[in-house]
Amino acid sequence: MDMKEMATLETLDETIHPALNLGKRVGGYLYVHRSACDALDETAKAALSLAEQLAGKVDWNVAKLSLEGGSISLLDYALFFDSAFPELTRSYRIDLTDETVRVLDYSEGSNRPVLHRKELLLSPEHPRYAEYAQLTAALERAGLLQNSHAVGYHRQWQERLSTGGYCVIGHTLEVVDPDAVREQAEVQRHRTALRRYSFSRPMQALARHGYLDGRRVVFDYGCGRGDDLRLLELNGVPSSGWDPHFRPGAEKVMAPIVNLGFVINVIEQPEERVRVLADAFAHAQELLVVAVMLQGTSAAEHAAFGDGVLTSRGTFQKYL
Structure with a gap:
């Protein structure tokens, strides 16, 4: 059995070991960072290897595997580790059945697709996993990831941050407009x-x-x-x-x-x-x-708000 037959014999969803809890699942696709692909099972790795052969020498750092089988996309996100929300520059969609490659180039676009929750693409043992996960948790507490399908592009995502009164510095969520945050979050004392x-x-x-x-x-x-x-x-x-x-x-x-x-x-x-x-x-x-409340171990997990924090319940706390 050659690699092509091996990759298309079963759906990828059936061949990925569920105990790995690997990658970020969106719809019928699994997104995995290149550094974590070694944790895929042998059949999925064989399919990925075939996709690389068909695509040729291209730059990519995220694999998008169809859970229904038959296709893999190799994605190139700019500044994956350094940008809080990496932007997609190129996509190579490889059909493993008819061995065709479709290239989408976003590099010149002004409103490129952005990636959220990027820690999910990595192994939990990755040295920066906790840093990325902390940002995601802060975004969730601030309500910024609700209806995430509506902020899948750079412009829409920046508008949501700005309208909400937030900005992201490095991988830390910061408040730049407390009045806007209060209006959006409806602080409930x-x-x-x-x-x-x-x-x-x-x-x-x-x-x-x-x-x-x-x-x-x-x-x-x-x-x-x-x-x-x-x-x-x-x-x-x-x-x-x-x-x-x-x-x-x-x-x-x-x-x-x-x-x-x-x-x-x-x-x-x-x-x-x-x-x-x-x-x-x-x-x-x-x-x-x-x-007053003394600062507990959970204080660092909340979103910065003024000179205190905004909790997951929409309340403010000034810890001493």
Whole structure:
């Protein structure tokens, strides 16, 4: 059996070992970077070798294998490793049955096809796999890869980045227009308000130090869903609260103790953070309790936004 018979006897989808989880599948095609092609099974590698013979000496770095068998395209993406979104310069489509080669030249075009999620074309062991995957994750959290079929070309992709208020520097997603990002992402501060069945950490700290003995009124500035207020009432502690989303009509009152728990870290405007902190302080007669989020291991995985990050839930966090 020669190579041609071997390559066309079965579909490529059946010959690629599923445990490899190799390549990026789009429609009926599998895209694999040249550096990862050695991981294909022997039949697929034989088909690729035949395609190379038929195409002659051409430059390519990505193989596009038809999962229905019979054809392979050898693609040449400019600056595959250095460009965050490599652009296609040439495509060589090889029909393995009739041994024809069709060449498409995009090199002179001003709006060339672009490649997203390029880490999927590489082996997970590739030294730059994690770098590329981190960019993809940031793009997904920002909602930039939704309806990706509509941004398969350079101009449309750049328009989406620009309209969204983003740019990509190297392989890092950066915010260049916070107002545009806020409009597109619809930052929802209230989503940070968790449902609680026990006291929040600042309330626990007050309890440990003897401040929740019922002799002082507590005002919860930015009380969220009001779970701390409910628990304070159950424990006989006089309290009230205000929240811009859940209790906008409540009154901000003076109180011996004011709690500003996990509030200023979800405000994306630095000037507003200062105003809120000053306002909470002005309502505290004896003690102001301020709690913020410390930077965790997941902070680096979020998209940069102003002086903080935009989370996958569309909320802002300013980690300290």
